Amino acid sequence: MTEPSHDELARVVRDHAGRLAAALIPLVGDFAAAEDLVQDAVEAALTHWPVEGIPDRPDGWLYTVARRRGLDRLRRDRRHRTKLALVAWPAEPEPDDRLRLIFTCCHPALPRTAQIALTLRVVCGLTTAQIAKAFLVPGTTVAQRITRAKRKISDAGIPYRIPDPDELGGRLDDVLAVIYLLFNEGYLPSSRTHTADRDLTDDAEFLAALLHQLMPAEAEVMGLLALIRLHHARAAARFGPAGEIIQLPAQDRSQWDHDAIAEAGQLIARAAALRRPGPYQLQAAIVACHAEAKRWDDTDWTQIVVLYDMLLYLAPSPVTRLHRAIALRYVSGPRAALAELGALAHDLEDYHLFHATLAELLRDLDRRDEARAADERALRLTSNPAEQDLLRQRLA
């Protein structure tokens, strides 16, 4: 066996941890206890696999460890022990039960931070330490969130099941929101350079793909998956050799993964054919407009502004209006875009991108002193090192 790479290890754990959790919960009859066993097994895998290599049947390996720990831990509960002792990990994969797992982790009765931590731990097999590192919070904070969430699941009677059809839409929105937040955190971390050993956008893509596989007829799931894949397809061109941000006009488009972009485009088209438009599909369509342009000058800004109008109709937000204004600059000029920004000044006064955009428009109009003041304001408002560098360059 060869020593597995970091990514391979993450991928195998991700592929199997959630399945194991989904199989153990009904068996043990207790979400929290089963989840602890999975976490034990994952920790053991992360200790053994880097040295011994990944076993031929990682699922069976994880199950054996979890079962052994379970028999140990559940000494007091004979019912659980007996069940665990009797059952062997099936040679053929079980029907995929991870959808129940996802909906339980993202239950609206849990706070969003707990939904995120629980989903990462239970469905993606991250350890508490990995989650803490990815979000730059103390491990004890994450552990506490998970403990509280698991206690609430059991004490408050949060069910382990897929919501009824009449609730599914709203509940799916929660799941999508969790995946989207993970993706955003990974895409542009709020407070660190992109050196963390765990790329949360990979976990977000895994979750979106899993959800798409389990709910193939949901247009918004397809939209979110396409959105994430479009960003992934262009990731290589986003940063320079020193980790500096390369903005879209200057990116080397030959570094983009054009096959992946084409596939994401097909996914968006299949979603659109379902005729249930939604915010994620529209965001994906906007990103696709950029990704499908051969050169910066070929960007279809008129189409982008139309898509932003649709997005604003479905999900009004000042940040979306800001992005529409940025697009409008290339259709109607900087003066028109600046007028749009005027209306947003109050809502977005603490948002760095608002001031950075303002600075660009003012520079276009040759109002250099005001532009500089806006860039300085933007610099004070962002904590992301790569963005800080970009703004410092503009100010230099």
Next chain:
Amino acid sequence: MKYVLMFVDTEQFAAELAGLDEVERERAYGRVQQWFAEHADKITHHRKLLDPETATTVRLDGGEPMVTDGPFVEGKEVVSGYAEIDVADLDEALRVAKSWPACPIVEIRPIAG
């Protein structure tokens, strides 16, 4: 599982209720009665409480018990009644709570044991 639904009034809701005419108020009460009838198989018991102005609070954390007029927290949101329900899980409790036709906030608490 058993839960208590705590019905919470707000100042705004109380003002709206006070502003209703006789017919509208009857209709509002009718909707509440209908809700109790619809969920009768799940409701084990329920009570409406009198206004917070009628509340008396006893504090026992000092030396002597201290009796004061009014609710234990002065707030714009006050518990005005409760219903105990017996349902399968939190989702079913949520379904019952979401259909509540009167005051604007319902807190769901599982019963211990």
